[in-house]
Amino acid sequence: MTRPEILGLWVAVVAVLGGCQVLALVDRRHFAGITELLHRLTCSAPRRAVLLLGWMWLGWHLFAR
């Protein structure tokens, strides 16, 4: 694959992620929005701890290394 094709795939994935939120706004009964997703992911201490470690790694990876 060429670089423009890979960039096109990234654009498509970002569009799908944005589409999930749009879907939730259009049909709140059947689809969860980003707020509910975060709530579900952080509602127990172990899950919250794993996500926090991921968040810390992301910051270290993007800004310190």
Add this chain to the structure above:
Amino acid sequence: MASSNWNASHIAALVVALVAASGYAWLAAGTLPFTAAADAWSAVPFLLVAALAWRAGRRSAGRDAVTLGVGSVTRLRAWVVAIALFVALELGTLFAEPRRRFPTASALLDSFDHSRPNKALVFLLWLLLGWALVGR
């Protein structure tokens, strides 16, 4: 009346926090990777968010009863697909060479945040994500 006062002070606190976080992101964006300064500016939010998470954990002790039931998993199916696509593309590009032809998400972000304002924006979004994880 009390409710509107509380709302006004709540909004003011949010604005102050956002301005402070933006200032912090701007200062942090002035550091270079692989330096002690970059380590330090990244470590301060680690400590703050860890402290907030610890406090939130103590507050909600015994209330972690929310589980991922069948209904909620069904409601989350679009996110599961989208996140799986993201992970698949990230892994696919991570193990492909050369990086220039197969950019990962962080390689794309690296090329975006060469300028200080862009890097400050990415840093601010990272801070907001940390707050979203513990501040609700």
